[in-house]
Amino acid sequence: MRHIIVGSSHYAQLAILAVREADPAGLVIVIDRSTEAAERLAASVGGKVIVGDPTDPRIHEAAEMDKADVIIAASDSDALNIKVAEIAKKTYRIPIVITLVNNPLNQDEAMTRGSDYVISPSSPLQSHIKAIISTDKWVKATTPEFFGIDLYLYRVVKSSILGITLSQIREELRGYEAYAIGLTKTGSLIRDPSYELREGDVIVIVAPRGMGEAAVEKIRSLIARIQRIRAEMESRRSVYP
Amino acid sequence: MLVSIIVPVIGDVGKLRTVLKAARRIKKEDIEIIVVDGTIGGKAKHIAKGRDIKVIYQSILRYPGKGIAMRDGYYFSEGDLIVYLDSDTEKADPNNIRELYRPILDGAADVVKAGLSRRFLEIEEMVKKHIEKLYPGLASIKHPLSPYTACKRKVLTNISWEPGWGADIALLLDAHRAGFRILEVDLDLKEKSSKKQPPHRVYREQIIEIMEAVLKRAREDGKIGVEEANKILEEAGAVA
Known part of the structure; x- marks a missing residue:
């Protein structure tokens, strides 16, 4: 399977390990604005790195978003996660869209915008x-x-x-x-x-x-x-x- | 052109109702209003409710979290032009807000700063002194710490966001470093005499955060060494 992780937050580091355990042979792609953070995160599971704005269509193309099976929006900005999840679902029709919300009050907004699953670790x-x-x-x-x-x-x-x-x-x-x-x-x-x-x-x-x-x-x-x-x-x- | 007006609300709701009312009265452009609610218990959401205003809760409820809220608002917005307003603006009116972003519509600037915040007056003098030396191209900006900023969307893709009080100065400096055209307009958005200076400890924290944002960039640009930066930071803390 092809998995995309957006962001390199504290939770992204935990999420990527879960992905690797669930799918040992799967391709993992990390998208983040910071080269260093993305590389460190991807290296932990032998994944691929795409550096740039996760809302930019050129980055989506580089990550071959249209071929992804799973996307996990796990940056430390809920607004960014919600937006990325919306694009993933509505534009690229990714089958499993998971949104992480740092503030539990953003759960409803994330669901409304098209996420299949919303995880609020602090709830x-x-x-x-x-x-x-x-x-x-x-x-x-x-x-x-x-x-x-x-x-x-x-x-x-x-x-x-x-x-x-x-x-x-x-x-x-x-x-x-x-x-x-x-x-x-x-x-x-x-x-x-x-x-x-x-x-x-x-x-x-x-x-x-x-x-x-x-x-x-x-x-x-x-x-x-x-x-x-x-x-x-x-x-x-x-x-x- | 869609204009996104972003109102970060940190701590308390202040004059949010007045600000939203003024923003909604702008008719000349397509306007999107976004409130970033950083209050405990979502107080700002209640005020914005039912007014055709988008609300996102601040991702991480760290106080002050000014930069976290500004960044959330930017990510949540759709506009080509972004306008940041202070939720505690006492003299908000549609003409004033429009004057803030009009130079961008006219093609005269990429970033516009405006307004005066009494709260930062002494800090502002200190910051200005260092900015004149480190970034002479910004010497003409009278109020570098003003929370009123309008900019083209592409400016914000070049920002290294500071989470707290350093967010406004970081935006200004990063825009300047990336070569964007910056203009200051003289708008009377906040009642000058109404702001009380915050308690000494808070004031000191604000100065330190703001100066850290400035010095970090100056060091990255090779304008200053570690020792000198630490000395300036120490002096800043002592002044407070």
């Missing part, structure tokens, strides 16, 4: 931080767009849903396009639906893209309901000791 940063700090909140995990799934995670803590069973959660999700699985604090899959959740266990909700939030909302209302009932029981107990 997991936010969800990871939230997952570490907010133990009592649902965290939406970032998955590549093409998987088409929503993945929500919740770490059980004392104040929330101790004692609730997986079957209660699954029952609550009946009629929703979502499924719940549980993992113990030590990372084992919870197979027994009647297992009562303990501190440190993790609930995972898997749903088709766009449907996860509704399922999570449903679980939130279940938790609120159970907490209300527990509070009522607690207050009755204090009235009638």
Whole structure:
């Protein structure tokens, strides 16, 4: 296969190694404005170098863009990556166009302009931080767009849903396009639906893209309901000791 | 001819609404307006929304990131003529903006600089002093650090972009080094007395970044040695 890598950013260096591993015999072409950077990057996988502006048609011709199977726009400018991807798709009809966005807010623009796949390497940063700090909140995990799934995670803590069973959660999700699985604090899959959740266990909700939030909302209302009932029981107990 | 008006927004949105309103009122040329949103949380996007304005988020949210935003805007644009405006322009009006790029339409220049930025006044004096010595061809430019620049698209293919505060001076110097014709027009785009000087530490960082951009080029051109460049940089930091 013929692969074109545009740019020589930090991420381009990782991307080119992935390409080489996935296709050991493929031709890899690096396009960059800097001769030195392009040569160093290409040399790491025995690739070819084209130096120049990646939006210039003369450079496209030199790189034989019309024959490429894959292009990865991986410079450190999202604007450039989006533009190159648009040209690759609309002018040269390259079958696989991958755009790297450094700023996750540019993902939609990249998709709209014709990229087949958009990768935002910094996206997991936010969800990871939230997952570490907010133990009592649902965290939406970032998955590549093409998987088409929503993945929500919740770490059980004392104040929330101790004692609730997986079957209660699954029952609550009946009629929703979502499924719940549980993992113990030590990372084992919870197979027994009647297992009562303990501190440190993790609930995972898997749903088709766009449907996860509704399922999570449903679980939130279940938790609120159970907490209300527990509070009522607690207050009755204090009235009638 | 398509004119791309690029407004980098770094830090806060300033007078962005006024600038966009003025740019949209230009009717004599085909205009493309691009906002490069470098704010945290995409505040500029909200202002530009629904106004037929293209918005791209700054690739790397490094502050100041002025050059990152300018470069993103250039890559995102389609115009043959590129105009950079400051998002904090208090006196933006369509005539003023048009006067900035008119010399290029008239064939009188490839690059036009304009305006006065109070913020850089003292830095500007220092930079001018060195530029007069290192690049005498630019001695007539009164405001080399002005954020208001118009240029032909081909000028920007010759720029070695500086990521931060050195971006405006780098554009001017690289255009000069590549042999483009540079002109300065006297436009009153920013309220002269309204800008407060930034805190001392920030001010010092700005001076250092700007002087580094100048000295790097002077060294590349063999106009100055490493020792002299370091001495000038030290003096610049001390002045701040």
